[in-house]
Amino acid sequence: MVFLENIENNGSASLAYLFWMLENILKACADDFGDSFQGVVKTSYVSGLINQVEHDFLNNKTSGVRKLRNVFAHANLSKFNIKFSGDELIYPLTENENCRLLYQRISKVIFNIMLKAAVSRLSVDFSINVDKEIKGLGYSIVELSPEEVLLGKGIDPSMLSGWDDLSESERYRHAENAQDVNMVVHFISRVQHKIE
Incomplete structure (x- = not known):
């Protein structure tokens, strides 16, 4: 222990x-x-x-x-x-x-x-x-699912070319490694707000 x-x-x-x-x-x-x-x-x-x-x-x-x-x-x-x-x-x-x-x-x-x-x-x-x-x-x-992981990050998997051709493991790996678009949008909006 x-x-x-x-x-x-x-x-x-x-x-x-x-x-x-x-x-x-x-x-x-x-x-x-x-x-x-x-x-x-x-x-x-x-x-x-x-x-x-x-x-x-x-x-x-x-x-x-x-x-x-x-x-x-x-x-x-x-x-x-x-x-x-x-x-x-x-x-x-x-x-x-x-x-x-x-x-x-x-x-x-x-x-x-x-x-x-x-x-x-x-x-x-x-x-x-x-x-x-x-x-x-x-x-x-x-x-x-890997699609739910992507959607949670603000990415629509149906918009990704070749997504359906990937194995399940590859889809999970790509979903895990994808940047969280929601965070990027939030960051840019905060920066834009401070500039204005």
Whole structure:
């Protein structure tokens, strides 16, 4: 866990290692390193190692740790964004600061689940309950198409010659790297306003 503190400035790496550590601690407790993340979480629940709220937080395939883990392990991050309850903004997972924000919000809950699992084999009366914290996290994972990414930057993809000939990965890459026209227009209008 000290290692995670040292790489916390790299948001996506700290999240990937956090998920890896969680999975391996649960596998060690289950004494089954061949199981999938989904399987070891279910085994942990059935054995009583984790409760229903923790299970649902970890194994939810649309917004839980399972989904986040799979996004960081297998997906094009350009598609995925985080939206926090009560916040109209979406936070692209391609940006380091957004991954750091997500890490800050979920890591304490996950650390406590790992601690709960790690001490389960000891003869120690140690109670950890993170149900309230889990219920208060309030985030969702939002997928955007490359066209939606461009439209959010003020660019109409139907006006781009050859756009439809690009692969999905190329469209995401171009959309991610495109300048935000809305910001440029805002900047020019502010400069123009100061000149007048």
